[in-house]
Amino acid sequence: MTWSYLRRDFLPSDATCVFCHRPLHSEQGIVIADGDGTEAFTGPSCAKKHLGQPEDRLLDVTSLALLVVADEPAAAADPVSTPSQKSDPNYAAESKTPTATSRPPLPPLDAVVQYVRFRCEVMTDFKFAVSKTLKQAHDEYKATGAISEDVEKMVAGAMRNATADKTVLSPANVKLCIGFEHWLKEAVQHTSVDRREFLESMLSTLRRYWSLSSGQVRAINKWGEHIRKKNDDFPHLDEDVFARVVLPDFMRRKP
Numbered sequence: 001m002t003w004s005y006l007r008r009d010f011l012p013s014d015a016t017c018v019f020c021h022r023p024l025h026s027e028q029g030i031v032i033a034d035g036d037g038t039e040a041f042t043g044p045s046c047a048k049k050h051l052g053q054p055e056d057r058l059l060d061v062t063s064l065a066l067l068v069v070a071d072e073p074a075a076a077a078d079p080v081s082t083p084s085q086k087s088d089p090n091y092a093a094e095s096k097t098p099t100a101t102s103r104p105p106l107p108p109l110d111a112v113v114q115y116v117r118f119r120c121e122v123m124t125d126f127k128f129a130v131s132k133t134l135k136q137a138h139d140e141y142k143a144t145g146a147i148s149e150d151v152e153k154m155v156a157g158a159m160r161n162a163t164a165d166k167t168v169l170s171p172a173n174v175k176l177c178i179g180f181e182h183w184l185k186e187a188v189q190h191t192s193v194d195r196r197e198f199l200e201s202m203l204s205t206l207r208r209y210w211s212l213s214s215g216q217v218r219a220i221n222k223w224g225e226h227i228r229k230k231n232d233d234f235p236h237l238d239e240d241v242f243a244r245v246v247l248p249d250f251m252r253r254k255p
């Protein structure tokens with residue numbers, strides 16, 4: 001059976017993961033479909049394992065959220081899921097099917113528009129998210145559906161420089177920030193109000209510096225053990241996801 005990503009949507013209360021059969025407790029989850037259009041639900045770790053990274057054509061936080069999920073979750077030794085996976089005849093076939101190759105390639109993205117929208121529409125709680133040029137680009141995009149050539153060139157140049165210099169402003173790191181923020185917000189939701197201090201401090205660090213250290217991600221993963229007691233599809237996050245990114249000088253200054 002060949003599955004492909006469909007959308008992120010609200011989950012029914014009895015939703016289970018089609019791959020590992022565990023109940024899914026998140027309010028919203030990943031909806032996938034097979035070749036016949038049959039829909040099913042899956043958790044983030046299984047989605048990444050069985051379907052790979054979704055194409056990032058849409059402004060869809062799901063695809064960005066999966067960028068920061070660790071490839072080999074430590075919870076893989078879960079005694080509940082392993083036997084049922086092995087006994088399921090679909091399991092072996094599914095895990096070997098390269099689902100991404102069965103669909104035609106997507107049209108190329110307008111990477112500049114996507115970047116402008118990420119910075120101006122999605123990173124609303126991040127410090128320094130909107131610069132003067134980005135605001136101009138976004139205003140033009142909203143008004144006309146396009147960005148004028150001069151402004152587009154400025155944004156594209158800034159994107160290219162950020163990528164070359166490996167700064168936190170690069171398009172790749174912007175996606176990681178949005179993905180990571182998603183899981184931190186999810187973690188906060190699954191934590192009682194009086195115990196949220198650590199997660200909220202990590203959230204404000206991420207929004208201030210557009211990155212977290214490996215040690216901070218490790219601490220979040222430890223915290224994740226609490227969350228998995230209630231919400232067992234909460235994933236392990238990649239501890240090296242922000243390794244080697246550079247903070248530009250203007251972001252080093254005290255707020």
Ligand SMILES: [Zn+2]
Pocket residue numbers: 017018019020021022042043045046047
């Ligand atoms: Zn699963």
